[in-house]
Amino acid sequence: MPKNAASRSLPRIRLAGPEGLPKYLQLKNALAQEISGGQWEPGQQLPPEDMLVEATGLSLGTVQRALRMLVDEGVLVRRHGAGTYVAKRRYPMGGPFQHFRFIDDTGEGILPIYTNVLKRYAVEDYGPWTELLKTENITCIDREFSINNEFSLYVRIYFNSSRFPELTSVNLAELNGVSFKDLLARKYGQPTASYTERMSVAKLPPFVVQALKLPRNTVGVRLDIVAADQNGEAIYFQHAYIPPNARQLLMQDH
Numbered sequence: 001m002p003k004n005a006a007s008r009s010l011p012r013i014r015l016a017g018p019e020g021l022p023k024y025l026q027l028k029n030a031l032a033q034e035i036s037g038g039q040w041e042p043g044q045q046l047p048p049e050d051m052l053v054e055a056t057g058l059s060l061g062t063v064q065r066a067l068r069m070l071v072d073e074g075v076l077v078r079r080h081g082a083g084t085y086v087a088k089r090r091y092p093m094g095g096p097f098q099h100f101r102f103i104d105d106t107g108e109g110i111l112p113i114y115t116n117v118l119k120r121y122a123v124e125d126y127g128p129w130t131e132l133l134k135t136e137n138i139t140c141i142d143r144e145f146s147i148n149n150e151f152s153l154y155v156r157i158y159f160n161s162s163r164f165p166e167l168t169s170v171n172l173a174e175l176n177g178v179s180f181k182d183l184l185a186r187k188y189g190q191p192t193a194s195y196t197e198r199m200s201v202a203k204l205p206p207f208v209v210q211a212l213k214l215p216r217n218t219v220g221v222r223l224d225i226v227a228a229d230q231n232g233e234a235i236y237f238q239h240a241y242i243p244p245n246a247r248q249l250l251m252q253d254h
Contacts, residue, residue: 015029042087048083093115100113134234139168140156152243201220
């Protein structure tokens with residue numbers, strides 16, 4: 001199976017399942033097997049629908065129905081104007097959530113959040129985090145937050161490396177799905193007493209656009225979040241970049 005979705009040739013895709021199973025379910029199973037077998041990797045774009053029609057001999061409607069089911073199951077992700085991609089592995093974050101609380105279709109519930117740690121690095125640049133955390137010994141962890149597998153946020157959290165040394169060396173995989181608020185309270189006895197949130201709207205930075213695979217010059221929201229302890233001293237500082245989406249973000253006192 002070619003790795004390049006832009007290729008105009010695609011080997012025949014054999015359907016999977018008993019003969020009596022509807023064709024769209026057989027195709028769904030076949031695509032799921034291809035994905036689990038590594039033919040298409042997490043984050044990789046699938047071939048266009050017309051190529052899948054040619055490779056399967058099925059109708060466009062059947063192909064679209066199979067893809068839609070895989071999207072509903074979180075196996076695939078559709079990106080408006082960009083195509084269909086294999087979903088990255090997500091790690092559910094336990095609630096209740098303090099931030100990024102997007103309202104579900106009922107208007108009462110909060111959509112689930114899945115996280116992936118992207119990278120960790122020492123911060124060399126001077127910025128608002130320097131004065132807030134009152135140190136130049138700062139580490140930053142970048143994460144991707146998927147909201148119900150519908151869209152993703154890019155989140156940066158800055159913290160004092162001397163105050164929380166384990167976070168500078170712990171295996172990053174152990175931080176997937178972790179709430180930093182809960183971790184710092186449980187591990188270091190540093191409960192958060194208050195938050196300050198500031199919002200601005202502007203073009204998202206190139207590194208966010210690239211990581212989230214958004215169109216160039218996408219305008220979005222940036223939330224600056226400061227978590228403070230009972231003495232009013234900052235525990236951590238976050239930048240959260242939110243692309244355009246159809247969900248409402250709940251903003252209220254915690």
